[in-house]
Amino acid sequence: MLPFLPLLLLLPLAPAALPPPPQNQTYATWMASSILARGQGLGLNPRGRPAVSYEHGTFQTALLRLHNATGEARWLDAVRRGLDTIVRDEGRDIAGYDRGRAALDDIRVGEGLLVMYERTRNASYLRAAALLHDQLATQPRTPEGGFWHKRRYAQQQWLDGVYMAQPFYARWAVGGYEARGGQGGGAERVWSDVGTQFRVIWAHCADRKTGLLRHGYDYSRKVVWADPVSGASPEVWGRAVGWYVMALVDLLAATAPIPAEHPTYALLLGQLRLLLPRVADAADKESGGWALVVSQPINRPGNYMESSGSLMFVYALLRAVRLDLVEDPGGRLVGVGRRGFESVVKRYLVKNRDGTVSLEGTVRVGSLDEDGDFEYYTKINRVRDDLKGTAPFVLAALEYEMLRDR
Numbered sequence: 363m364l365p366f367l368p369l370l371l372l373l374p375l376a377p378a379a380l381p382p383p384p385q386n387q388t389y390a391t392w393m394a395s396s397i398l399a400r401g402q403g404l405g406l407n408p409r410g411r412p413a414v415s416y417e418h419g420t421f422q423t424a425l426l427r428l429h430n431a432t433g434e435a436r437w438l439d440a441v442r443r444g445l446d447t448i449v450r451d452e453g454r455d456i457a458g459y460d461r462g463r464a465a466l467d468d469i470r471v472g473e474g475l476l477v478m479y480e481r482t483r484n485a486s487y488l489r490a491a492a493l494l495h496d497q498l499a500t501q502p503r504t505p506e507g508g509f510w511h512k513r514r515y516a517q518q519q520w521l522d523g524v525y526m527a528q529p530f531y532a533r534w535a536v537g538g539y540e541a542r543g544g545q546g547g548g549a550e551r552v553w554s555d556v557g558t559q560f561r562v563i564w565a566h567c568a569d570r571k572t573g574l575l576r577h578g579y580d581y582s583r584k585v586v587w588a589d590p591v592s593g594a595s596p597e598v599w600g601r602a603v604g605w606y607v608m609a610l611v612d613l614l615a616a617t618a619p620i621p622a623e624h625p626t627y628a629l630l631l632g633q634l635r636l637l638l639p640r641v642a643d644a645a646d647k648e649s650g651g652w653a654l655v656v657s658q659p660i661n662r663p664g665n666y667m668e669s670s671g672s673l674m675f676v677y678a679l680l681r682a683v684r685l686d687l688v689e690d691p692g693g694r695l696v697g698v699g700r701r702g703f704e705s706v707v708k709r710y711l712v713k714n715r716d717g718t719v720s721l722e723g724t725v726r727v728g729s730l731d732e733d734g735d736f737e738y739y740t741k742i743n744r745v746r747d748d749l750k751g752t753a754p755f756v757l758a759a760l761e762y763e764m765l766r767d768r
């Protein structure tokens with residue numbers, strides 16, 4: 363009996379407890395400092411070369427939030443380091459940036475550039491942001507006005523693209539950085555254009571079964587996965603909807619630039635209010651998280667609870683309720699968001715020997731480059747410490763921890 367005793371004593375504790383953050387840290391600061399300790403998110407690609415990256419852009423947004431929440435300079439310094447690594451020739455060039463690609467992904471770092479410009483008045487950041495804005499001004503579009511996801515993906519819009527480009531686009535317009543394009547009411551026009559992106563995507567991608575959105579659509583209906591009528595891809599991919607709801611919440615937040623009187627505000631708010639209850643419905647009853655392919659049963663072989671999409675949903679649910687963007691009778695949305703965060707922590711958070719923390723369970727990629735079917739999404743491997751999971755972790759943790767403090 364005796365040798366088994368210690369094991370027995372440990373058993374009831376181990377599965378139930380969340381790995382708690384170290385004493386003087388929160389989940390948000392623990393993850394952010396771990397990312398930085400790994401040298402991630404600072405403007406270098408995996409081969410150690412400076413390159414523009416939407417993953418770094420997403421992390422920089424999280425760092426700016428963390429700076430706002432804690433007042434600590436180290437988070438802002440990390441944003442500056444990341445941007446200084448890629449901004450070249452006083453902002454006339456960005457490392458790895460190729461405007462000819464017309465990739466919406468490249469726009470994501472623009473938010474950080476504008477915030478840094480506002481804080482430092484260093485013209486290099488503004489010049490670099492202007493390069494990105496110039497891309498949007500000539501971005502190829504569908505006949506309905508939707509931005510192509512990339513030149514290579516002609517006539518296609520993917521949900522991911524709205525998070526990459528729209529917060530920057532709206533922020534630029536309200537900042538009045540240039541009277542470019544000449545006409546007065548430039549911001550009005552941009553807000554309408556932002557509304558067009560969300561309206562057109564919704565019209566093509568709405569998924570009846572889940573009340574959510576399919577990953578993307580092809581206006582020309584030529585690509586292999588396109589529905590012959592709507593043009594939509596066949597499945598609801600969790601992370602794609604995650605990017606989309608994060609974009610909605612950020613554009614509607616009090617710090618975001620679209621004024622409540624503009625019709626785009628009501629359009630975005632309407633979409634958010636339709637989506638979030640369906641996001642809550644889509645949470646797995648058992649684990650509390652969300653499936654990689656939300657439109658398929660989580661227990662279908664190949665499907666699993668995916669960490670990045672789950673964290674994006676947690677963030678959107680908790681932030682939308684906190685900012686009174688949606689009503690939450692009985693606290694259902696907050697309950698689902700809270701449980702979702704705890705579920706990711708329990709299942710995927712790993713405490714490392716050096717005191718840093720890691721996140722598992724993030725799918726490496728999900729693209730509409732191939733068949734866009736269930737088999738495609740589920741054959742992609744999962745990686746540890748992918749910024750597409752860890753950056754949303756910081757954002758979600760900030761919301762979760764504000765909830766706890768109330």
Ligand SMILES: *[C@@H]1O[C@H](CO)[C@@H](O)[C@H](O)[C@H]1NC(C)=O
Nearest residue numbers: 384385386387388391392395
């Ligand atoms: C927490 O405390 C440890 C040990 O005192 C220190 O090394 C670490 O920098 C602190 N972390 C934060 C976030 O203050």
Ligand SMILES: *[C@@H]1O[C@H](CO)[C@@H](O)[C@H](O)[C@H]1NC(C)=O
Nearest residue numbers: 423425426427430477617618
């Ligand atoms: C931080 O706070 C400032 C001032 O309230 C605001 O302008 C800015 O947008 C905030 N940044 C983020 C990333 O939320």
Ligand SMILES: *[C@@H]1O[C@H](CO)[C@@H](O)[C@H](O)[C@H]1NC(C)=O
Nearest residue numbers: 445446449452453484486487
């Ligand atoms: C302004 O930003 C550029 C590009 O990041 C950087 O190289 C330069 O040192 C900055 N200038 C000042 C005065 O901080």
